[in-house]
Amino acid sequence: MNLSPLQKARYEYKPKLPGMLRGGISEICVKDGAATESVADQDKIKALFPNTYGKNEITFQKGANTSAAKKQVVGVILSGGQAPGGHNVVCGLYDAIKATDKNNVLLGFKGGPSGLIDDDFIEFDDAFIDRYRNTGGFDIIGSGRTKLETEDQFKIVTEVAKKHGLTAIVIIGGDDSNTNAAVLAEYMAANNTGVQVIGCPKTIDGDLKNEDIEASFGFDTATKTYSELIGNIERDANSAKKYWHFIKVMGRSASHVALECALETQPNICLIGEEVAAKKMSLSAIADYIADSVEKRGNAGKNFGVAIIPEGIVEFVPEFSKLIAEINELLAGKKTEEFNALPDWAAKYDYIKKGLSAESFAVFDILPQFVQQQLFLERDPHGNVQVSLIESEKLFSALVADRLKARGYKGKFSAQHHFFGYEGRCAFPSNFDADYCYSLGYNAFMLIQYGYTGYLSKVSNLSKPAEEWVAGGMPITKMMNMERRNGEDKPVIRKALVELDGKPFKFFEAHREEWAVETAFTYPGAIQYYGPSEVCDLTTRTLALEKG
Numbered sequence: 001m002n003l004s005p006l007q008k009a010r011y012e013y014k015p016k017l018p019g020m021l022r023g024g025i026s027e028i029c030v031k032d033g034a035a036t037e038s039v040a041d042q043d044k045i046k047a048l049f050p051n052t053y054g055k056n057e058i059t060f061q062k063g064a065n066t067s068a069a070k071k072q073v074v075g076v077i078l079s080g081g082q083a084p085g086g087h088n089v090v091c092g093l094y095d096a097i098k099a100t101d102k103n104n105v106l107l108g109f110k111g112g113p114s115g116l117i118d119d120d121f122i123e124f125d126d127a128f129i130d131r132y133r134n135t136g137g138f139d140i141i142g143s144g145r146t147k148l149e150t151e152d153q154f155k156i157v158t159e160v161a162k163k164h165g166l167t168a169i170v171i172i173g174g175d176d177s178n179t180n181a182a183v184l185a186e187y188m189a190a191n192n193t194g195v196q197v198i199g200c201p202k203t204i205d206g207d208l209k210n211e212d213i214e215a216s217f218g219f220d221t222a223t224k225t226y227s228e229l230i231g232n233i234e235r236d237a238n239s240a241k242k243y244w245h246f247i248k249v250m251g252r253s254a255s256h257v258a259l260e261c262a263l264e265t266q267p268n269i270c271l272i273g274e275e276v277a278a279k280k281m282s283l284s285a286i287a288d289y290i291a292d293s294v295e296k297r298g299n300a301g302k303n304f305g306v307a308i309i310p311e312g313i314v315e316f317v318p319e320f321s322k323l324i325a326e327i328n329e330l331l332a333g334k335k336t337e338e339f340n341a342l343p344d345w346a347a348k349y350d351y352i353k354k355g356l357s358a359e360s361f362a363v364f365d366i367l368p369q370f371v372q373q374q375l376f377l378e379r380d381p382h383g384n385v386q387v388s389l390i391e392s393e394k395l396f397s398a399l400v401a402d403r404l405k406a407r408g409y410k411g412k413f414s415a416q417h418h419f420f421g422y423e424g425r426c427a428f429p430s431n432f433d434a435d436y437c438y439s440l441g442y443n444a445f446m447l448i449q450y451g452y453t454g455y456l457s458k459v460s461n462l463s464k465p466a467e468e469w470v471a472g473g474m475p476i477t478k479m480m481n482m483e484r485r486n487g488e489d490k491p492v493i494r495k496a497l498v499e500l501d502g503k504p505f506k507f508f509e510a511h512r513e514e515w516a517v518e519t520a521f522t523y524p525g526a527i528q529y530y531g532p533s534e535v536c537d538l539t540t541r542t543l544a545l546e547k548g
């Protein structure tokens with residue numbers, strides 16, 4: 001393997017554990033907390049999870065380790081999109097397992113949840129693990145998006161677990177994967193398999209959080225990476241003074257990533273999907289909002305600017321969601337073939353006009369032609385429009401250009417487009433994510449050792465130095481409610497959207513009018529791994545505002 005100097009240096013970095021996990025496994029004991037309830041639909045969730053519902057929250061503290069001695073064989077999987085720090089969760093887990101007893105075993109199942117079904121695994125040893133310490137990516141064992149949710153799959157997992165003598169499975173994933181972890185834990189308990197299941201909160205989207213889970217891992221590094229790039233673009237815009245940059249940032253649904261980047265870089269515009277939905281903003285209203293900033297700045301001689309667009313924005317625009325639903329209906333089943341057989345775009349346009357309601361067609365008609373065509377080209381395996389593939393950064397710049405023309409604006413408006421997503425998901429984890437992830441993995445093993453199942457590894461008090469972090473666990477069912485999924489009521493972890501009355505949004509709201517007109521850019525620069533703690537260990541503005 002060719003190693004960069006930074007990679008070599010990062011191998012040597014010693015992640016910081018919460019104070020109560022320092023000093024050796026034999027000095028960690030449990031402090032019981034209160035019994036828990038799910039966030040909503042308590043009776044239904046309780047009935048679905050009779051063996052794992054309502055258990056106590058726990059924290060670890062210093063004291064004699066009272067767990068029963070037992071050989072542990074643990075399986076681990078990485079699930080869903082990559083997030084910086086995933087390797088450190090595995091490293092923390094491995095170190096705690098081996099520090100407890102060097103005969104304990106950690107197996108990594110490859111390619112995500114499907115690795116458990118296909119029994120595709122490796123056994124970790126020191127040499128292997130050491131090559132991944134404090135590095136980005138999920139390449140240690142790979143990841144995947146197969147869902148572990150059916151009884152048949154659980155039976156296979158039980159067989160695989162039996163074959164290897166697994167005592168526990170750790171699932172590192174987002175809200176869906178941890179929902180599945182809770183269901184698997186219940187299955188394992190109901191069938192007396194003796195296999196415990198523990199989850200770890202991952203996703204750069206930042207939407208797996210609540211009053212207990214302060215942050216999902218990866219959000220810190222990914223947003224710092226995007227903010228560095230956005231800051232660089234702001235500086236370029238402010239130097240050349242000739243372009244408006246439209247920058248889409250990842251976040252499949254919630255706008256936490258966009259908001260955090262805006263807090264870090266103070267752009268002229270940042271759209272927040274949750275606000276667009278709450279105010280029922282139309283595409284034209286959003287275009288007008290951006291055009292106002294372009295015009296005001298242009299009139300003051302500033303023909304440049306930066307607008308951040310969250311990836312999930314269009315699904316929050318009510319009229320756009322309705323249009324998507326009608327298109328899905330229009331092309332359902334055999335009708336796709338009929339549509340594709342039409343000779344040219346003019347014939348297709350006619351077909352669309354006849355098939356959509358007048359209201360939805362009016363929305364369709366203001367879209368630039370490349371977006372109109374995108375809506376009919378890209379379909380997911382269920383035949384639905386793939387909204388995440390819509391180039392919304394280009395959509396909004398085109399709508400703004402139309403608006404300005406309609407207003408008779410005589411100034412210059414020239415746009416550049418960017419999409420920042422994959423650039424941040426495998427970055428070297430920041431010190432915060434390196435420490436947080438290592439702690440989550442280490443802590444996950446403490447939960448296993450003390451016999452817990454259906455729990456999420458929880459490390460909190462994260463806006464304070466690592467020494468003051470609090471390690472423990474909480475039943476995953478505490479985060480669940482019932483939601484309609486594919487025509488059925490299902491128990492799921494509630495996704496955390498941006499709260500419009502939360503402090504991060506309020507701060508943004510209080511400043512954005514000024515930022516829209518002035519050039520108030522801030523340039524966060526690259527992630528720093530070495531240097532003063534106030535530069536290197538700092539976490540997100542979102543967390544600081546939420547906890548401050």
Ligand code: FBP
Binds near residue numbers: 204388
């Ligand atoms: P997870 O929720 O699985 O962590 O993934 C989130 C994400 O990074 C989104 O921001 C993005 O929309 C999506 O994954 C992209 O997925 P893919 O890697 O399958 O293209």
